[in-house]
Amino acid sequence: MKTYKKIMAGLIIMSMIMLAISASGIISTGHNSGIAFPDTVDNNAMAVTSVSWYSPNSTELPAPGSNGIPLYVTFTSYATITDANISLNLSAYKSPLSYTYISGPNSDVRTYNIIPEIEQGHSYTIMQLVNISKISKYQYYDENLTYSNTTISGNTTFTIPVGHPQIGLISYITNPPVIYQNEKFIKLTAYTENTGTSAMKNVKVNITSSDYNIVTPVQYSIAYYPQGKLLNFTFYINADNITGKAPVYLHINNDTYTLNTFIHSNGKQSLSISVLKKSLVSDTKKQIMIFYLNDTGNRTYLDVQVHMLSPSIIAIHVSSSNPLGALTANNVTFAQIKPGESITVTYVVDTSSAPSGNYPVQMLVQYHFNNTAETFDRVYTYNQKIVPTTTQQVENALVEPLYAGLTAMIIIILISIGAIAVHSKRKSRNVEKKMNKMAQEEKKDSKKNP
Numbered sequence: 401m402k403t404y405k406k407i408m409a410g411l412i413i414m415s416m417i418m419l420a421i422s423a424s425g426i427i428s429t430g431h432n433s434g435i436a437f438p439d440t441v442d443n444n445a446m447a448v449t450s451v452s453w454y455s456p457n458s459t460e461l462p463a464p465g466s467n468g469i470p471l472y473v474t475f476t477s478y479a480t481i482t483d484a485n486i487s488l489n490l491s492a493y494k495s496p497l498s499y500t501y502i503s504g505p506n507s508d509v510r511t512y513n514i515i516p517e518i519e520q521g522h523s524y525t526i527m528q529l530v531n532i533s534k535i536s537k538y539q540y541y542d543e544n545l546t547y548s549n550t551t552i553s554g555n556t557t558f559t560i561p562v563g564h565p566q567i568g569l570i571s572y573i574t575n576p577p578v579i580y581q582n583e584k585f586i587k588l589t590a591y592t593e594n595t596g597t598s599a600m601k602n603v604k605v606n607i608t609s610s611d612y613n614i615v616t617p618v619q620y621s622i623a624y625y626p627q628g629k630l631l632n633f634t635f636y637i638n639a640d641n642i643t644g645k646a647p648v649y650l651h652i653n654n655d656t657y658t659l660n661t662f663i664h665s666n667g668k669q670s671l672s673i674s675v676l677k678k679s680l681v682s683d684t685k686k687q688i689m690i691f692y693l694n695d696t697g698n699r700t701y702l703d704v705q706v707h708m709l710s711p712s713i714i715a716i717h718v719s720s721s722n723p724l725g726a727l728t729a730n731n732v733t734f735a736q737i738k739p740g741e742s743i744t745v746t747y748v749v750d751t752s753s754a755p756s757g758n759y760p761v762q763m764l765v766q767y768h769f770n771n772t773a774e775t776f777d778r779v780y781t782y783n784q785k786i787v788p789t790t791t792q793q794v795e796n797a798l799v800e801p802l803y804a805g806l807t808a809m810i811i812i813i814l815i816s817i818g819a820i821a822v823h824s825k826r827k828s829r830n831v832e833k834k835m836n837k838m839a840q841e842e843k844k845d846s847k848k849n850p
Contacts (some may be wrong), residue, residue, distance in 0.1 A: 443839075445479040448545055448558035449523065456521070456525060461563025463598040466538035468500045471560070474525040481518040481549055488528050489544035489555065497541065497560065518547075536562050539597065544572035561780060563598020567625060569650060569657040576770040579646075580664050583639045585615065585773065590650050590659065593630045600625045604653055605633050611646035612637040613662065639663050670697035673763060673780035680786045685750045686717055689784075691763055692740040701737040702766040706745050709762040713754035714784065716747060737767075756788045 452458045462469040473488060490497040513526045539562060546555040575587040585824045593599060603622040615636040625631065639646070640663075640773060648659040676690040689708070695701055695706070707730050708716070716730050732745050765778040 402772075415659075438811050445481065445552065445554055445848070446477050446545065446547055446556050448473060448475045449475055450474040451558060451560055460597040461561055462532055463563050463565050463596075464496065464532055465534040465601070467531045469531045469532065471528050471530045472525055473558070474523055475530075475545060475556070476523045477518045477520055479518075479552070480520045481547065481552060483549050484515045484518050485546075485548050486513045486515055486518075486524075486526055487546050488526070489546050489769040490530065495541055495543065496536035496562070497543065498533070500529035500531050514572045520522050532562060536564075539564060540564070561597075563627070563629065564596050565594055565598050565600035565625065566596030567592055567594050567600060567603065567652050567655070569652075569659075572650075572659050574661060576648075578664060578770050579639055579661060580666050580770060581643055582641050582666070583637055583663075583770070586612075586637050586639060587634060588637055588648065588659070589632055589634045591630065591632045592652065594625050596627060600629050600653075604651070607635050607649050607659075608650040608651065609637070609646065611640050611642055611661075612648060613640065637744055643775065645776045647841065667699045668697040669699045669769075670695070671701060671767075671778060672696050673765065673778070675763075675780075675782055680714070680749070680751050680754070680784060681789055682751055682754055682756045682786050683789050685752055687749050688752060689747045690749075691780075692742060693737060693744040693745065693765065695737045695739050698739045698771060700739065702735070702770070703768045704734040704737055704743075705766045706734075707764040707766075709764055709779075710748055710749070710784075711759050711761070713751065714759060714761065715750045716753075717750040751786055754786050756786050758785050759782045760784075818827060 445623075449455075450472075451474075453462050453469055454460050455470070455508055456472050456474070459474075471488070475486075490499065500613075501758050516526060536850075540559050541562060542557055543560050544555045544557055547553065570591040572588065572590045575589075579586055581792060590607075592605075601624055603625045604619060605622065606619040607784060615638055617635065620633050622631070633650075638646070643663050643665045646661045646663045648661060650657040667757070672692075672694045674692045678688075678690075679686050680689070691706070693704070693706070710716075734743055737743055761784045763780040765780070766775055767778075768775060
């Protein structure tokens with residue numbers, strides 16, 4: 401136990417001695433910044449601690465083909481150097497980087513920075529405008545930072561990152577989703593994303609196809625496509641009179657993507673319309689007219705709207721308890737009619753102001769195919785018969801005999817008058833003939849007996 405206490409006491413005393421020595425400066429770790437210095441600094445007096453483009457501490461990277469991009473290089477010195485010439489040596493093997501001239505009194509201002517005094521343990525940042533060749537293929541390039549004065553020179557190697565944009569196709573859709581031959585104004589939308597490490601400038605996007613006519617636009621021109629951004633491009637196309645596979649090619653600068661589509665045959669479209677043949681009664685508020693719509697083809701009719709275009713004397717009946725019904729009373733809508741399916745359309749009509757007779761009635765059916773914007777129309781026309789009410793029929797039955805008797809009497813009188821006129825005319829003609837004959841005989845007798 402005593403031995404243990406002695407050891408602990410010795411350790412405590414030793415620690416106190418080390419602290420005292422450190423405080424007196426007998427042992428130094430370099431600058432107060434706490435940087436660990438290498439043993440020799442002849443050719444390694446500096447170390448690059450950060451590299452950034454555009455601004456200090458920025459993480460954005462420039463793309464190949466960029467010009468005059470600010471490059472910030474921060475380094476820490478392990479030695480004190482006066483009147484130091486610091487330059488970025490951008491001429492390493494296969495380097496795509498080159499200087500952009502900065503206007504100044506010294507023509508070499510583009511290649512180096514003069515720092516009056518570089519103190520040991522301090523950090524410094526220099527900036528240089530840099531061009532990046534379009535042929536840059538790699539993400540990292542090793543370059544040199546050189547320093548020199550009258551007594552010392554050296555260099556240190558560091559890595560400069562270069563961004564590379566990568567715009568790719570994510571997905572694409574067409575509206576309508578199913579395309580038929582000769583279909584017009586098909587909306588084709590391509591979704592893209594820049595998944596690269598830098599933005600892309602001057603992006604050209606267009607499509608080509610031998611099976612579609614490109615309506616609009618001919619080409620998109622994007623001045624700046626940011627890194628990590630999603631953009632979509634919409635084109636309108638018309639399908640040719642063909643069926644089968646119909647690829648569309650999306651061009652993004654020098655890259656081409658295939659958009660696979662299929663053009664279907666138009667198929668057989670046939671919508672039959674008929675009406676329940678039933679007479680309406682005159683002067684009646686609530687009566688039913690029933691129509692039938694039947695899809696006898698192999699195409700689906702979508703967003704079907706039915707309107708009855710009747711004469712004004714046959715009105716759509718709207719219950720007084722539902723005044724707002726008048727807003728949609730003549731617009732019956734069905735989501736779709738599938739092949740072989742039949743639907744019934746029923747109207748409640750008012751014939752209060754309609755006398756008996758036959759009246760032409762039209763039904764207008766509007767629909768779409770395949771969710772397209774184009775609307776198709778179909779008109780069905782027939783004659784609707786309106787018969788008198790029971791009361792009107794009784795009244796007609798009582799009134800019609802009187803009218804018939806009067807008519808018969810008038811006809812008899814007219815016939816009689818006509819017969820008398822004919823008889824008188826004939827009698828006048830006979831008298832005239834006899835008188836002419838007697839005159840002729842008297843004339844002969846006077847010649848014989850002068």
